[in-house]
Amino acid sequence: MSYKVETDRFLKDLEKVAEVRAEVSTSLGRMAQTIEQAESQGKQTSGGLGLEREIEDIKIASKNLSKGVFRLMVLGDMKRGKSTFLNALIGENLLPSDVNPCTALLTVLRYGLEKKVTVHFKDGKSPKQLDFKSFKQDYTIDPAEAKRLEQEKKQAFPDVDYAVVEYPLPLLEKGVEIVDSPGLNDTEARNELSLGYINNCHAILFVLRASQPCTLGERRYLENYIKGRGLSVFFLVNAWDQVRESLIDPDDTQELQEAEGRLRQVFKANLAEYCVVDGYDIYDERVFEVSAIKALRRRMKDASASLEGTGFTEFMGALNTFLTKERAISEIRQARTLARQTSHRVCEAIERRIPLLDQDVKELKERINSVEPEFNKLTKIGDEFKQEIKAIRDHKARGIADSFRTYVLNLGNTFETDFMRYQPDLRFGDFIDQGKRQRFEAGLKQAFEQYINDKFSAWTLTAEQEMNAAFTQLAKSAATYGASYTKVTDKITEKLTGKKISADNTTLPEDNSPAWANWAMGLVSLASGNIAGAALMGAGFDWKNILLNLIAVIGISVTVSTVFGIILGPITLALVGLGVGLFQADQARKELVKAAKKELVKYLPQVADQQWQPIHDAVKECFDVYEKEVSDRINDDIKSRQAELDNLLQQKESREINYKTELERLKKIESDVSSESQTIEGVYQNFLSAVG
Template identity: 45%
Template sequence: MSTFLDLTQLSATSLAQLDQAQHSRQKVAHHLEAMANTLSTAETEGATASGPLSLAPQVETLRSVADNLQQGIFRLVVLGDLKRGKSTLLNSLLGERLLPSDVNPCTAVLTVLKYGPQKQVTIHHLDDSPPEQIALEDFKQIYTIDPEEAKALASKDQAAFPNVSHAEIEYPLPLLQQGLELIDTPGLNDTEARNQLVFNFLQDCHAVLFVMDATQPCTLDERRYLQNTLKDRGITIFFLINAWDKVQSNLINPDDSEALASAEDRLRGVFHTHLADYCPHQYDQRVFEVSGLKALRSQLQNDPEALAQSGVPAFLDSLFKFLSQDRIQSELDYALHKAQMTHKQVWAAVSRRLPLLDEDLDLLKEKLVSVQSDFEQLQSIRDDFQTKIRQTRDQESQAIADSFKTYILNLEITFDEDFVAAQPDLEFLEFLDKNNRAVFYTSFKRAFERYMNDRLAAWEFIAKQDISRAFSELNEAADEYRVAYEQVVEVMNDKLLGNRFYAAGHRYDPKEVQLWADILKDVFEAIPGNMNGAVGQFNMFWQSVMQTALLVIILQVIGLVFSSLFLNIFAVLLVGTGVFVGQAEYVRQEFLKATRTEFAKYLPQIANEQWEPIHQSVQRCFETYEVKVIERINQDIASRQGELNNLVAQKESHSIQVEQESQRLQTLEKSLAEMVQEMEGDCQLKN
């Protein structure tokens, strides 16, 4: 029997909340499916009555949101450098020695842990090879390597298993059965292919668990990864400062309470300085001092007191609270919003249809002709907004591409100062030793990659601010176009419905048209990836667009510079070897001077050649925006035209039973309203 039961007892409340959240997910998904089925049935019935209401887009949206909720998965990506105890910590969370966590071996492939009724490991490959199933024990033996070997491979930019994409472990564990998927990643400085795979998981995760080591607080690689990969991405990060118990064991006198308190305070200050920006206003709920090894031992030894002291239960409580309240609530709110908007759209369509049911066919056709100019006005407003988007696209893509060019050309000026921060551990004298020259070459190349990554990340931050500003301005413009759109819609409604009575005896009230403004607002805010007004969420979209372009730049720079750099530097340094051999400072200065000179030769070429890829990447952002927004406006126009055309077609083909059809449409709207009302109650989580 799994000893994880001890941990669940300590976190019983949080686990109950997580279970309730999963239950709410399924209930809300059921409501959405019911609404979609109701609409689909109504459209089918309408085909033989007064005609469909053109609600296919709403049906598709409801089912898509329901599918996402029904998956019921909380995906957590675990990041951290080598020898940070990630596997040990994960084992302590799982309550099983599922991953290799001895002193030396470390997991060498990205591993997805998920629930399954039976123990099973599936190896996925990067080529066309079919997935391979192996035993768990075989996985532990085959796909783990010594950390020193991992570092050696990393220095050569090689993967231990270059043909393996990732491993998938299914296991019948209580925590995984709660809907959690844990993605265990290799070290931060892995191969480019592996980094891309990690990035793909990051785009679809609920949170990141970033594991650090209390005895090596905030290393340069960790700070760089946080800055370049995670900052401002809209991802919630939990920082687990592992091996906190070693702070005491590393003291000269472990029993000196004052020395321990002083050492812990200094460490907390260091971590707070570097991590506070990633969890503003929630530092205490996102940063935890833990001991994965103590937690795992305490579970294996059935020692709840030691388990509580490990810090792991406190972390789990905070994590489960986030998942079962904050994260889930945002998902449920989004689903409820879509349901409410669907009901409003149906209400509006029914409200437009009811007064026209008993309309004389010839008069209805005349009215249809009378609003054609209004439809043309709606299309004109759409076209004007599209032109505005394209003007902004051209202006911003030009400005940002130009800023990139200027930025690249200026790198020579700050090269010495900036590059030093990227290569603090380089042993420059190794270059003069032909036996160590290959090792130095690889180390220097990786340092140069870090330098370029840092410089491009700095520029990207500025570019994202510019793009965010441009989208904010577009949103303000969208409000103006929406007002004009609403005014035309109100004129159309007056032509079609003015001075009319509903079949059920309710008079058309022009004031109710104002409620339709909510629907039109939704039309104009249909922005991809929730980019509207949300810089953090927008950043992941920007990153996915820009990543390929920036990667090409890095590879091009390295290819150009290193093709001739080492020969030139070697020639310069060889002249002084008789006098200066052993003088590292001279070697360092000459090396940097030669690197800067060689680098500067290619900056104009890089700036010119990469201007177009950057320009196209920025354009892609606005083109995606344009496609989604204009598509939504087109749907609204087509839906309005479809409603009228369908009604005319039905009247031409047969006589409509007005009272019966009126009852059907009102029943449809009422049933949807009741579903939304019931859904509102299920979307309110109990704390």
């Protein structure tokens, strides 16, 4: 299949997704408008129905869908061909492809009517617009200078936050946004910055190189920042065509097959664990052998040229399936759930209102007073759930902080074994030479920094798994409390109207569940964001970004520098005293590690104690934000139900309500809202059939 055919199909599928998003967004907008008008009209008739929260939620969801994009992040070490790959995807040599990672900016590629670049700065400095030629010229430096900056742990452009590249590319116009990240060999601070953006992307395109299969740096990054975090990753093994070029006889078919077979075994051994979803092996759907430079050369000559044999058609097909089916279905399903629950809430309120329209004020007051015990039960259910959240919060905050303390205190037990693999190829003779000692110490410090960061990353994954388990438990509890809450609201309706509510077997469980419970379970998300750091649509509550941002401030990098500064002196004295220059390299390394361990274990208790409270507070903050949102939503629901009755009573006390006219108005509201919900249901079902 040609690249043009594959691309055309992808663009058509993306266009279909955009159309579905627009249809659902429009229906949600009309639903919000109908309810908003109804609430306004209620002030002159039988009173509002207390649907302010529903109006707000639907408006947010409609806006999110209308502006929705699929955000892809491109990751990879230096010289892997990330920018070449993107240029091939674009069909133009647009992005700088020879930039050292130290100078590379985090670059967002999005649709624009005109080709332009906007560089965004830190500290409130106004953004700067420039053309592509200037962008390449101004943000590329000599490799030797870049190397020096990397060694000194300095950034070439410390005042720059990120750059936005706008381009009239059909792929971008159809709702795809691409984030080109700095190289993995950059500072740990930049790696962690990239991790922050990873949480805001739908998928990661991780670029490797066939001639350097799964380096230590790449394995470290995958282990530290990708493994076990539930991320969707596509691996692009670039420069696959160079496998043939590396052979003694490029025309030897058997030799080529054997070489490619060995490479595939290496990549599969290292990447297979990242290609398992819900127990299913999807390696063939996530790992692709590509030749970016070959694809770019063809596209530069002819934008519609066949890219058969470059790996691009296979990759585009898999990406198409993932974005336009898996991700899009999940996104539209959440909007459908919100529409159904809103329709149910409106119908529920109207069905309560209608039997009360012809009651006199005295009888209405008596009925309202009769349900006061039920409202107290609603408050109690909400309080019980909030108490459970707080109990889990306190347990997890202390448990996770304690686990960090234990983890840190035990580092000394395995330090000698663990640290050996981090030591660079240090020339111990340089240590004796005063003029070269600075280089020796810099290499040793970098090794120590990698060790500490790897250990910390391993622990954060454990903490993240604990948090996942906690919020999974809370989601189940939300379902249970929500079911109890619904029984009470049904009882309120029965006591007010005198009619028994029969079970509706045609509805989904979430239709009858209160809106706050659906949010707490993650069935409805109202989160949205951009590359500047907000959360994307995903779970109803984005605790990962909160935890990431808060743990980032606990000062691990400061700890690294402080610890190393403290232990370096004794290590120096130990090595000088041993006359390290007389030792064999292996013996010298062992002595160095022993000296480092001796000093490290002295300092570990201080590190454990200093970081306990920040970690405790970071975890606690995640649950506090969740609990506040749950609390606000429960309180809003109870108040809206009370306001629904109070509004009717106030109107009855102040004016005569025309029963027939009001009945028609309420029935029309119910019909209009239900109609929009059914429209969204139809769009959703048709979309499922189309992509199935």
